[in-house]
Amino acid sequence: xxxxxxxxxxxxxxxxxxxxxxxxxxxxxxxxxxxxxxxxxxxxxxxxxxxxxxxxxxxxxxxxxxxxxxxxxxxxxxxxxxxxxxxxxxxxxxxxxxxxxxxxxxxxxxxxxxxxxxxxxxxxxxxxxxxxxxxxxxxxxxxxxxxxxxxxxxxxxxxxxxxxxxxxxxxxxxxxxxxxxxxxxxxxxxxxxxxxxxxxxxxxxxxxxxxxxxxxxxxxxxxxxxxxxxxxxxxxxxxxxxxxxxxxxxxxxxxxxxxxxxxxxxxxxxxxxxxxxxxxxxxxxxxxxxxxxxxxxxxxxxxxxxxxxxxxxxxxxxxxxxxxxxxxx
Ligand code: UFG
Numbered sequence: 001x002x003x004x005x006x007x008x009x010x011x012x013x014x015x016x017x018x019x020x021x022x023x024x025x026x027x028x029x030x031x032x033x034x035x036x037x038x039x040x041x042x043x044x045x046x047x048x049x050x051x052x053x054x055x056x057x058x059x060x061x062x063x064x065x066x067x068x069x070x071x072x073x074x075x076x077x078x079x080x081x082x083x084x085x086x087x088x089x090x091x092x093x094x095x096x097x098x099x100x101x102x103x104x105x106x107x108x109x110x111x112x113x114x115x116x117x118x119x120x121x122x123x124x125x126x127x128x129x130x131x132x133x134x135x136x137x138x139x140x141x142x143x144x145x146x147x148x149x150x151x152x153x154x155x156x157x158x159x160x161x162x163x164x165x166x167x168x169x170x171x172x173x174x175x176x177x178x179x180x181x182x183x184x185x186x187x188x189x190x191x192x193x194x195x196x197x198x199x200x201x202x203x204x205x206x207x208x209x210x211x212x213x214x215x216x217x218x219x220x221x222x223x224x225x226x227x228x229x230x231x232x233x234x235x236x237x238x239x240x241x242x243x244x245x246x247x248x249x250x251x252x253x254x255x256x257x258x259x260x261x262x263x264x265x266x267x268x269x270x271x272x273x274x275x276x277x278x279x280x281x282x283x284x285x286x287x288x289x290x291x292x293x294x295x296x297x298x299x300x301x302x303x304x305x306x307x308x309x310x311x312x313x314x315x316x317x318x319x320x321x322x323x324x325x326x327x328x329x
Pocket of ligand 1: 079120211
């Protein structure tokens with residue numbers, strides 16, 4: 001049975017990955033320091049959780065010398081663009097330095113391959129749309145730069161040490177486990193869909209619409225929302241791709257459909273049957289007007305096939321999860 005190490009497996013995307021891996025009969029060890037993840041996001045009893053830091057070299061040495069892994073999936077990272085501008089040191093420490101420690105340990109212990117969580121933010125301000133893998137990488141904030149630096153390290157580590165990897169650039173991860181067992185939980189929450197749903201539930205103040213004066217059809221920002229279960233699926237396909245002996249690569253993951261903030265609010269209204277309490281607010285610093293992925297390479301090369309591309313389905317799964325969370329409180 002294949003044994004996989006999932007770093008950051010108690011977080012939003014990582015926990016959906018763990019669920020999917022266990023359903024596909026993989027053996028899973030989760031390494032998570034629980035700084036932003038939640039222990040109870042790992043629902044299955046057969047996933048072993050090690051509470052620890054990916055930057056702890058002694059812990060990695062112990063883990064890699066006592067257990068054999070067929071692959072590593074690295075989700076653990078800080079993800080807030082605004083925070084990264086204010087506290088770049090934290091971002092470079094967590095996202096770059098700790099990942100370097102992981103890569104060194106993997107090389108030394110002969111562990112691989114690696115699937116790395118990257119982001120649309122590695123591209124910066126789009127020069128054309130949809131964004132394919134050939135698009136120039138010019139990140140405009142420390143968060144995007146930190147992921148870009150790791151992507152660069154991955155290329156160099158392959159060339160010098162033969163460490164095989166796939167970097168997956170997520171566009172806007174959204175939705176929740178279709179079975180409703182897990183979902184999105186960030187503290188603080190900054191993402192559009194959960195904030196809109198919380199506003200509907202009255203659990204938070206009205207949603208602030210950050211800017212209505214963008215050069216988009218309705219003036220609000222356009223994003224490519226991709227279901228978290230589809231994202232997890234892409235990781236499995238990427239592992240299979242590397243196990244088959246294919247080269248180190250990077251793929252953009254989205255649906256290729258852009259939805260504006262207003263269109264997401266309309267979807268929330270259709271799904272919940274209630275209007276989204278909202279107010280107009282100034283633009284948020286660092287938000288590009290339009291971010292949409294060209295994922296043809298992931299589809300053709302990895303055989304990835306997103307199942308929940310419809311925005312109402314994505315919102316419906318998120319809504320089911322939020323209602324469950326309210327009942328659990
Ligand atoms: N938005 C609002 N009001 C809110 C929150 C968001 O209007 O309260 C708008 C944003 O301005 C943006 C859109 O909704 O136009 C989506 O915002 P999110 O914060 O949900 O997502 P981002 O596109 O900003 O972020 C995504 C990932 C981040 C990643 C970033 C990189 O979720 O983790 O892409 O570009 F860093």
